[in-house]
Amino acid sequence: MTATAQTELAGVFDFGPEHNELRATVRRFLADRSPEAEVRRLMETDDGYDPTVWRQLASLGLVGLLVPEHHGGAGSGCVELQIVCEEMGRALLCAPFMSSAVLATSALLHAGDEAARARYLPGLADGSVIGTLAITEESGSWSAQDVATRAEADGRGGYTLTGQKLFVLDAVVASLVLVLARTERGPGLFAVAAGAPGLAREPMATLDATRKQARVTLDATPATLVGPDGGAAAGLAAALDVAAAALAAEQAGGARRVLEMAVEYAKVREQFGRPIGSYQAIKHKCADMLLEVESATSAAYAAGWAVDARTDEVGVLASLAKAYCSEAYYHCAAENIQVHGGVGFTWEHPAQLYFKRATSTQILLGSPTYHRELLARRLGI
């Protein structure tokens, strides 16, 4: 285990004025365009997002944050992405951001295929194309080695894919589905267009309605290879590390919001003639939540910093952050319900929305148990 230089690390968390401005801009935008009523309205729709808001996010440069400038994006780093995700997590924004701006974009960026980057990234960056990444299958695994979907060369330079993908984020509204499929050489990444023959997308009924998921069935569906045949594993792992850092930041943002809700309520709700926040049982819950929220924030941004600095600790810190932030968010969201008591258990109260988002993000990209095992392996344990 290497000990990172302390003073160097201290700079990791020293956000500059441009970071604070980005955060303030996103927070204002989301307060305006993604209030709770909007979240609840979009939860009930099939598409699960507002195309107008999506275009506005794109025109603010947020959708193309990770895309290099010469492909029409902002060319920003992972830390900037995390600031945006943290705010989106706070606001429970319903939009295909994680699927398109993070997963599909990162997968293309790390696939080692400049032609594919030039072809797809501009559309992803300006929001005209919604992309998603389809990895998981019946096994529920986010690991490339578990992929069973088959890709066969069609003899004309293309491929056809056959198999079934599950839990694919925003697949129903995506116009570009990046599919992990296996050739005889190993797992490869393939681009499938929305209208391709043999492609079927059915929404799954999800616990967390703020982020849509679908079953994607491929039956001899034509596809274009992205990156090397059978050589997708390394690039995919790098893309998933970025996505894990982004999702961890989203979790940290959600966790901080539920802590604020719990504390606000504990100050005003009175029982036995005094605020419930004056009882140690409630205080200690809130203190533990703060410890977790602060630690989750540290873990998430350390992973983002490692991505941007291209240190050899990216994998270690990404798995550490995903495992820790998942459990921290889940615990805080559950405690927020408990602190609210009966009202926290109602449909009308937002506590349940955060609890469900905490649950879904805990599982997406691999559970805490999966990431701890990955962490141990990455450390050579």
Added chain:
Amino acid sequence: MGRTGLTAPPAEDRLAEPADLPDRSGLAEAAFRAELRAFLREHHPGPTPSERSVRLAFLRAWQATLTELGWVAPGWPRRWGGMGLPAALQAIYHREMALGRAPVPPTNAVGIVGPAVLRDGTDAQRERYLRPMLRADELWCQGFSEPEAGSDLAALRTRAVLDGEARDGVYRVTGRKIWSTNAPVAHRMLLLARTGTPESRSRGITCLVVDMSAPGVRVRPLRDMTGATVFAEVSLDDVVVPAADRIGAHDGGWRCARVTLGHERSTSLTAAALRYQRVVGDLVDLARRRGATGDPAVRQELARAVTGARLLELNGARVLGRVLGGRDPGPVSSVNRLQHAEFEQWLHELAVRLLGADGLLDAADPRLGTDGRWVRGFLRTRGSTIGAGTSEMQRNTIAEKVLGLPTDREES
């Protein structure tokens, strides 16, 4: 009460004047780091002996070396024997000392007692106390807790009655102090005593320096659950303390219980986090030697241990980043200590689980060999969540001071 390990020469003997000590406060980071590493290469006394009888003398000798060569108290002003370093160099100091496995100081002089004297003492008191304290020629203990005043420190009852004027009179002190770390070997005690009415709480407390050899001071060593005798009960029976030995104002001693000096805490906690990364490395080795790293459940636990140590480091770095940027340390600094305490306790529980049936043994059993450290730590860290404020009190403080939840006690 006799003291052990006290063979050091009188304080005046070899004390360097501040002017004689090199001023490193203006060095560039790289140059500072290089000098400190060179110092450690030349003067590191080797591993700290675990044998108690020689340990204290060893640590005092090291403290004297540090003081003579100007490598002690990084955050203190140079005038009083410190290094006067800016926060960035303090951080490097603690980091390099941790990485270089330098022995840790024998008392909390630099962290708690010294800062109280520095902040609230007179120049005459600073002159008299601070440099012998830094050199560990004079060892200090704290007289804060009492049998009836633990977490509720403001309920303390030890009486100090002023006989004469606040300037030149004397205090007559009677009462009992407990959990006083290092009291069996200490020369002086920083004492908190009641000078106001019993109801005056924190407003009627005065801070005094008690000579441990004064008539009426009795030290009864207490054996803790590890079997060691590190702390003691101290009874004071009409002990005379000159008013000149009062730190701060009459009735104004409460703040001495809380003083921290500048950035000492934020910069030193990061060093503790580094030490814990090393301990986790040792824990992984333990798991390897015991053939446990193939067990998926153990792998999960080891990953949690790595995570915990890294979080301490990252949280510490975040505080440091704020401090170096000229801002206040922020909410994360208040969770650091709680997190450290609970982490080291949990870590040793894990270590003892990894020992399997050998967890039945005392640290002294030869079968354990160097793994006895885990058993010792397992017992020692039960105190981590109690000493210097229980974890419960820390959670109260976090909830009230950081989150703004209402208090249910008279004061905090």
